[in-house]
Amino acid sequence: MTITGFIKDTFAASRLLSFSTNSPFFDLDYSRWLLHQIENPNGFIWNALMRACVQRNSPQHCLQLYKLMLRSDSIADNYTHPILIQASAIRLSEFEGKQIHCHVSKFGFDSDIYVLNTLINMYSVCGNLCDARLVFDKSLTLDSVSWNSILAAYVQAGDVEEAVQIFNQMRERNTIAANSMIALYGKYNRVDDARKLFNRMDARDIVTWTAIISSYEQNGMFAEALKMFTEMNSYEILVDEVVIVTVLSACSQTEAVKEGEVIHGLILKVGLDSYVNLQNALIHMYSSCGNINAARRLFELGDYLDQISWNSMISGYLKCGLVEEARGFFDAMPQKDVVSWSTMISGYAQHDQFSETLELFNEMQVRAIRPDETTLVSVISACARLSALEQGKWVHAYIKKNGFRINVFVGTTLIDMYMKCGCLETALEVFNEMEKRSTSTWNAVILGLAVNGLVKESLEKFSEMEKCGVVPNEITFVGLLGACRHAGLVDEGRRGCYSN
């Protein structure tokens, strides 16, 4: 076409370009190169190219193309802005999205329902409920997509009350809306509401089933989850990788290896075995259920392995108590990330191999790999168990120096470490500086004071904890009662116990 000059024909050129953006044999660069061969690209061509960027995981290139488009002679049409808004949504760039929103108004597309619905979605995924609602409220024509989009905004924000209200106001509660509500109920421990809604529905699809199964799974009702999966299979619903990954997680947590094996068979039967997420879920399921050999077979035969597969194998071996084998995988893996290091380090700590814990952490330093909070918790707890105060102090200094946030877990572990090493003041300093405290944080202080013979102070901390409205647990009472026993404080012990 270039040689014959047909490329100058904008319509013919646009067919060529849309062929290249739709064909897997051409990459984005080719399509963009093609654009520059076209003398007068029209709106259709620009839209096709920008859509291709969104579809091919390069939303960051859309805005640049849009700028070129504005500079050229072609004008934006009602298709243009939804693509750009979608690109901003994918990039979670509210800043960009707002600018497109301004252009929408400027070019007069602000009554196009596609444009408005896409805007609602963009503000929603960017977490700006306010503007999502504003667009929704100002829109003169609302369809089921608008309603589902604003519902999704509240669902994503976890605002159960408002979501319920929207759902009740909806004229058309279709499957998509109900599915979102089931998932929302499940996430906020309202399994009964989820099930009631599920029962009321007259059209259930694979997403509905996934939502209810995952509701049970998230609330620890693994047997129910598996039961629903079986029931789903009695209807003629084609399983997909999402529902399987959910139900495999239920198998792992309840150590249902028999059911897991059946699902493994199903995966092979329906040909979903090339999904790396499923491979990893299977590896995790087998190693959680104690069948590390099956996990290893999958790993060795697997064509589709990734970083998570390797890390899963390491953690699987550690879960089975095979520390040496875990180390073998750790040493053999081509690229270790912070999770690999962290898994191995905490594995050593969990199997009481504290010197190996510290050794590996040191090696991590030597290789200049930045640990994260989880790594630090493992290392500090190893220091606590070894009473390695110097090492612990060094890690604490390291945390301060490198600008790590002392979160609940790191803080609690630090308190525990200092208490075990007899540094009460430093422990209390850490406690006082913490922004958020959990029951475990208070326990670390209460137990630490008790163990160090400061029974009165320990009891004082306990009443302070109650005043703050923090709920004590068994560990709190075991610590308190031990302290009372040592100090002969029978009455205090009795009172503390019975009042709870």
Place this chain on the structure above:
DNA sequence: GTAGGGTTAG
């Protein structure tokens, strides 16, 4: 061109 479900590694 717009709306729904998920987990797997510490």
